[in-house]
């Protein structure tokens with residue numbers, strides 16, 4: 378009760394002069410606290426009133442600050458708030474051993490928004506995207522089952538991928554899976570590992586994950602280039618893609634539309650891997666070499682030039698970004714693109730393994746049964762057989778199994 382009465386009296390004492398000469402009183406109160414905010418500042422902020430925070434830019438009177446510190450029984454003349462305020466407004470005298478001027482900025486507004494985005498929507502929507510994809514695939518498996526090879530296997534095989542192509546694919550696959558898992562630990566460890574296994578375990582995992590993530594990225598980029606070179610010619614759009622799409626690729630129903638080496642669905646996977654993979658690689662390089670490869674101000678400039686913001690009903694993108702904001706955008710973009718590609722790749726792994734009988738052999742041994750090839754890539758099989766026949770190796774395409 379006594380405390381409440383005291384608080385009321387304090388409020389009245391503070392509120393009374395505020396109504397008479399608010400500005401003067403606030404300045405006086407602030408100088409009495411060494412330039413720090415007053416109770417009225419705090420109350421005004423809580424009421425939702427506008428508070429002119431310019432005073433925070435000024436340092437308090439050091440003598441007065443020392444006086445306050447002594448009254449409170451603390452040691453030293455400069456209070457912590459002075460130091461933090463100086464850091465906040467980039468006025469502290471900071472020296473760094475590496476990183477140049479940009480590394481001297483220890484506190485900046487964008488950091489909080491980025492942190493909130495990263496621990497909130499990014500983890501939530503990204504996590505739901507991955508879990509949702511897995512859920513849809515489980516449902517699809519339960520409804521459709523494994524897509525079988527119709528009829529008997531012939532026992533005759535054709536070469537689908539050479540050893541170097543399979544090497545490139547597995548280098549891409551293993552590096553991507555490692556990058557995905559370690560990236561998730563870096564992003565989600567604080568929310569999902571630390572609370573259960575403790576901060577020490579999380580920290581050890583984080584250090585190991587960061588090391589693996591940063592170094593394995595090179596293998597991914599190399600494999601991406603190899604896969605692009607090997608398969609781009611087979612992934613250009615063709616007329617047969619329209620027919621394949623019109624028949625939903627045979628996923629629904631039992632018909633198997635003709636396809637070349639890669640069908641329209643695989644072309645989507647290929648171009649997703651190439652485009653999203655390149656974008657992830659580029660933003661990853663920007664993160665790997667902090668502040669040396671700023672990408673976003675320039676990109677936003679181009680997008681604004683093309684009026685993209687108008688089409689999507691937004692205001693122009695910011696083109697004056699601090700080096701820290703550049704890094705925040707790079708991290709956000711890197712993670713969003715990675716989540717989308719992970720979801721696509723989960724579907725790809727499903728169809729390349731449990732989802733379709735006979736598919737795995739293509740990347741396992743490189744040899745596929747002619748019955749499988751005829752069912753899923755009939756145009757390609759006919760081309761291969763025709764080539765073999767002209768080279769005198771095997772009978773022409775009429776020998777392929779009937780539908």
Ligand code: HEM
Nearest residue numbers: 549550553554643646647650722726729730736737739740
């Ligand atoms: C680890 C599990 C994986 C399995 C079992 C798997 C399986 C396969 C198989 C069987 C094929 C050949 C399909 C055919 O003969 O038509 C293939 C192709 C391909 N894979 Fe994978 N893959 C895996 C992971 C990945 C990853 C992580 C990536 C990329 C990040 C990837 C990218 C590709 C691409 C671009 C193709 C060619 C286009 C296509 O067939 O969709 N694969 N994969």
